[in-house]
Amino acid sequence: MASTHDQPRGDGTRVVNAGISFGDNGSPLGPNPVFAAPYVLRGEPSGPYQYGRLTNPTWSAWEAALAELEGGPVVAFSSGLAAVTAVLSAVLRPGDLLLIADDCYYATRRFATGYLSEIGVRIRTALTGPDIARRVDGARLVWVESPSNPRLDVCDLTELAASCHASGALLAVDNTTATPLAQQPLLLGADFSVTSDTKATCGHSDLVLGHVACRTDELAERVRTWRNTTGAIPGPFETWLAHRSLATLDLRLARQAENARVLADFLRRDPRVDAVRHPWLPDDPAYPIATRQMRRGIGLLSFTLPDAAAAETFLDALRIVTVATSFGGVHSTAERRARWGGDDVPAGFIRFSCGCEDPADLLADVDQALARLNG
């Protein structure tokens, strides 16, 4: 199903055509879902499609699309966390050392410090940033997020991959906040690029999916075997919707990133708001590394209001922006992250996900909601 593009193309062209090969007269243009548990299979088992837990043509098209964007073979999963735990479980054995970022996605840390350490995997932690590259010694696998969720810190992935490979460790990068369009961890040297497609990749707040891209076919085979053996497979219908959503990723990301830049710049100059973070703000600590290793900007930002009550007042007053967890959708959303516990952030910390509304409307909404803090 992979299309054959031999000249460099822009991001819009890449996502519109990813994983699609146009057929004969009368065939539909886009991918279409194939629903199958068993496939017709006479005689000795052969051919790509035998049983629905192992392979499906709709997955093949979706995986081919993502592989074009990632630069390596892809295995699709039923959720981001299924993709995360597939890599951790397929690589680590009792006695191995996992070096994991202390401020990565809380459910990833919970799997490591809960389940993995219970079965004898040793855990070492470090904060996202230059500290990680100095602590890889003896690790079997290094797990980072860049930019991290929710604090939007980055680490130099090229440098980290070099340290990992010099000491025999594999590097896995959770690329969820960036998506494969904004950052290609495999091309920066990572062994695994893991994404929760629930967020901006699918972008319509209606799917839960994930995928793993791998540097080699051998690593991909290990991850695929994990999926076959555990059954963490995506549904064909969801996979088809995801592939359909991918066509607009360039457009969505462009508007989201523009909104985030405009809003971050406005908030940074606003005395009511503290600690504005956005990797595409020139004075953000993440800016030099983010702009060097990422291909383009993203729609996430964060800031801190004085306390939990001020944050809740602000969120209640928003009219266009919806209060919800998660991020990356076409609708702008925001939440007080500390309401969940689990992340080391202040009580008034707001994670803000810019959608595809007009920048002026978004700014006006945030401005009027902030005005409530004084009265």
Ligand SMILES: *Cc1c(COP(=O)(O)O)cnc(C)c1O
């Ligand atoms: C949401 C998220 C996940 C988990 O993905 P699900 O699709 O919710 O299972 C993993 N990593 C990061 C960085 C996330 O934001």
